[in-house]
Amino acid sequence: MFDVKYLRENPDQARQRLATRGERIDLAPFAELDGRRRSLLGEAEALKAERNRVSALIGKTRDKSQVQEEILRMQEVSKRIKDLDEELKEVEGSLQGLLLMMPNLPHAECPVGCGEEDNRVLRCWGEPPVFEFEPKPHWELGEELGILDFERAGKLAGARFSLLRGGGARLERALINFMLDLHTGRHNYVEILPPFMVNRDTMTGTGQLPKFEDDLFHLDDPDFFLIPTAEVPVTNIHRDEILSAADLPICYAAYTPCFRKEAGSHGRDTRGLIRQHQFNKVELVKFVLPEESDRELARLLDDAEEVLRRLGLTYRVVDLCTADIGFSAARTFDIEVWLPGQQAYREISSCSNFWDFQARRAAIRFRRESKGKPEFVHTLNGSGLAVGRTLLAILENYQQADGSVTIPEALRPYMGGLEVLAPQG
RNA sequence: GGAGAGGUGGCCGAGUUGGCUGAAGGCGCUCGCCUGCUAAGCGAGUGUACGGGGUAAACCCGUACCGAGGGUUCGAAUCCCUCCCUCUCCGCCA
Numbered sequence: 001m002f003d004v005k006y007l008r009e010n011p012d013q014a015r016q017r018l019a020t021r022g023e024r025i026d027l028a029p030f031a032e033l034d035g036r037r038r039s040l041l042g043e044a045e046a047l048k049a050e051r052n053r054v055s056a057l058i059g060k061t062r063d064k065s066q067v068q069e070e071i072l073r074m075q076e077v078s079k080r081i082k083d084l085d086e087e088l089k090e091v092e093g094s095l096q097g098l099l100l101m102m103p104n105l106p107h108a109e110c111p112v113g114c115g116e117e118d119n120r121v122l123r124c125w126g127e128p129p130v131f132e133f134e135p136k137p138h139w140e141l142g143e144e145l146g147i148l149d150f151e152r153a154g155k156l157a158g159a160r161f162s163l164l165r166g167g168g169a170r171l172e173r174a175l176i177n178f179m180l181d182l183h184t185g186r187h188n189y190v191e192i193l194p195p196f197m198v199n200r201d202t203m204t205g206t207g208q209l210p211k212f213e214d215d216l217f218h219l220d221d222p223d224f225f226l227i228p229t230a231e232v233p234v235t236n237i238h239r240d241e242i243l244s245a246a247d248l249p250i251c252y253a254a255y256t257p258c259f260r261k262e263a264g265s266h267g268r269d270t271r272g273l274i275r276q277h278q279f280n281k282v283e284l285v286k287f288v289l290p291e292e293s294d295r296e297l298a299r300l301l302d303d304a305e306e307v308l309r310r311l312g313l314t315y316r317v318v319d320l321c322t323a324d325i326g327f328s329a330a331r332t333f334d335i336e337v338w339l340p341g342q343q344a345y346r347e348i349s350s351c352s353n354f355w356d357f358q359a360r361r362a363a364i365r366f367r368r369e370s371k372g373k374p375e376f377v378h379t380l381n382g383s384g385l386a387v388g389r390t391l392l393a394i395l396e397n398y399q400q401a402d403g404s405v406t407i408p409e410a411l412r413p414y415m416g417g418l419e420v421l422a423p424q425g
Numbered sequence: 426g427g428a429g430a431g432g433u434g435g436c437c438g439a440g441u442u443g444g445c446u447g448a449a450g451g452c453g454c455u456c457g458c459c460u461g462c463u464a465a466g467c468g469a470g471u472g473u474a475c476g477g478g479g480u481a482a483a484c485c486c487g488u489a490c491c492g493a494g495g496g497u498u499c500g501a502a503u504c505c506c507u508c509c510c511u512c513u514c515c516g517c518c519a
Contacts, residue, residue: 041476045488052488055500067499074499117491242435242473370455371471 001099001360008034017105020112020322025102031407033095040091051077067089078419093377100210104357106322114319114322119334120321125305126314128338133401137341139272139393142168144197144403145423150271159270160262160277162388167421171394171407174279174414175387176255179282179307183384187303189253194233196256197224202236203282206364207328207354213419217259217277226259231381238287239362248366256281273392274346280387284367286380287364290356293378294331297353301333304349310410313393314338316345330355333382337389341396348389351382 007014011027018025052106054074059068099125106112111120142148147168152371153161164172183189203209203225208216217226227233233256243250269275276402301317308315320332329352336345356376359365365374405421412419 038476041488045476048489049487056445064499071499078499080436375472385442 001357002102003316003356003360004099007099014105017347020104020106021325022077022114022323023101023103023400027315028096029406030098033098034093037088037091037095040084040088042090044081046334047077047081047084051081052100072130079154079337083194096212100204100361103327105332105355106200106325107123107185107353107355109215110325110331111319111321111343111360113323115323118321119324120272120319122317122319122333124316125309126338128314128372129340129397131399131401132383135340135396136394138339141395142343142392142404143401143423145405147171147421150272157277160275162224162273162276165359167415167418168391170256170415170418171186171411172391174389174411175390176280177312178280178385178411178414179387180253180255182211182307183284183303185304187253189251189303192230192234192237192252192254194230194237194254196227196233196259198233198236199224202232202239205236205239206358207361208232209329214263215261215263227256228260229258229383230254231283231285234380235358235364235381236362238364238377241364243287243364243366245289245325245366245368248377249286249292252285254283254285255387256283269270273388276388279389282384284351284382284384286365289366290375290378293353293380296352296378297331297333299381300380300382300384301335304335304351304382307385307390308335308337308348311390311394311408312410313390313397313408315348326350326352328352328354328357330357335385337393339396340399346389347381348387348393349385352380354379372378393424 002014003104007027007030011031015025016029023150054077058070060063061067064071077265081311091212111118113119124137139148139150143150145168147165149163149165150161153163153314156163180191184191200209200223203216208225208228216228219225234252236251238250259278259280259345262275262277273279284300286296286300305315305317315337318334318336325332332350332352334347335349336350338344338350339346356379358379359376364377364379366377367374393410394418395405398408400406400420403423405413407419407421
């Protein structure tokens with residue numbers, strides 16, 4: 001969310017920077033509401049000061065008949081205050097609503113562009129494997145191996161669900177453990193296992209609400225949402241807190257399932273594990289000093305890349321342009337893994353720096369010194385990695401001519417020493 | 426689900442015949458003094474947000490905040506209502 005003062009003092013700059021996202025934002029309503037708020041506030045507060053003063057006087061007067069006139073006058077003042085407060089509440093509600101719908105400003109170094117085609121490939125790692133045969137897509141491999149069952153998942157739940165079986169289920173579990181062990185053991189993240197359902201405040205803190213409610217699964221009875229990513233509960237861990245600078249950076253790694261409606265992507269990636277209503281992900285989240293956030297993003301990105309390097313999967317890193325970064329992000333790097341079955345790079349991780357955008361919404365602050373003014377932290381997060389997509393990448397990249405799949409070296413300890421997923425596995 | 430207890434500042438903990446309590450007291454923390462070092466001791470300070478003033482930092486003024494929201498009242502941490510959360514007992518359950 002925006003700093004109101006920044007918006008008040010630099011409306012042109014804000015509009016220009018937002019325009020690079022492809023967002024045309026009219027700041028006139030903001031200026032209007034902001035002005036009204038301040039004038040209402042001024043009047044209401046002056047009256048309250050008056051009332052406080054007179055009420056104290058009335059309190060000190062034993063003989064209330066002497067202040068009868070003042071009491072009557074304060075009755076009127078209180079009525080006026082009530083009216084003003086109601087109007088103020090309305091104005092502040094509109095103002096807040098407006099601010100909550102505005103996306104973050106892009107980072108100054110974020111490439112300016114109009115769409116996906118303007119994203120910049122920063123680097124590539126590994127070589128796409130060469131096959132002596134026609135590589136299959138993972139859904140064929142998985143079904144032939146008996147480890148992936150989309151048909152029965154459809155019976156149980158519907159489209160965009162999957163069911164893993166035997167070695168497939170184990171591989172998914174192995175990947176989760178492998179990723180968590182790597183990040184907690186070698187990259188110094190603290191493991192978190194958060195709630196998978198959260199309330200509205202939590203969803204608002206990270207930016208999913210109010211704008212993207214349609215993308216979320218919602219429970220009516222208690223007003224809960226299924227998390228679309230661990231970013232949501234984990235970032236909100238420190239909502240409404242003032243941290244000490246000495247505690248920063250705080251780095252968390254969390255495995256959670258993620259639930260997304262995928263509204264608006266009908267017909268896309270309908271086959272296979274790419275786009276599911278429910279998928280597993282290991283997420284990395286950081287709370288850092290503002291001046292460190294660029295560097296911390298580079299580190300977080302490298303921590304996520306390390307998973308792919310250890311698994312021997314070919315990937316590239318893409319610097320998303322202003323038109324392609326998410327609502328809350330100021331800068332985003334995607335990691336895309338090579339999928340032989342589709343002859344394409346596909347996103348497997350998205351690592352973002354949110355600056356103080358989420359911190360403002362969620363009131364996550366820190367103090368440099370014990371007497372210092374609280375400042376907003378910068379929050380970062382990235383997938384490390386999307387587990388289902390990692391599993392499918394392994395299936396496609398490690399497939400053999402006979403339809404079996406070799407288990408990457410690094411995962412074997414997590415697979416009870418298993419080296420190959422063979423048919424009927 | 427049933428019965429009861431409770432939610433106050435970083436923490437503990439006063440405050441329920443409404444009024445000068447942003448909030449006693451203690452702990453913690455910060456600065457200064459003292460001290461051979463440490464500890465103890467002494468003194469001072471120690472919330473946040475918003476609005477206004479100040480070129481600005483400092484600072485000053487005002488308003489709000491005692492789980493959340495509403496009500497009563499000239500005035501509410503204190504009274505009333507609704508909700509949320511925590512704890513205890515019973516039931517149920519992994």
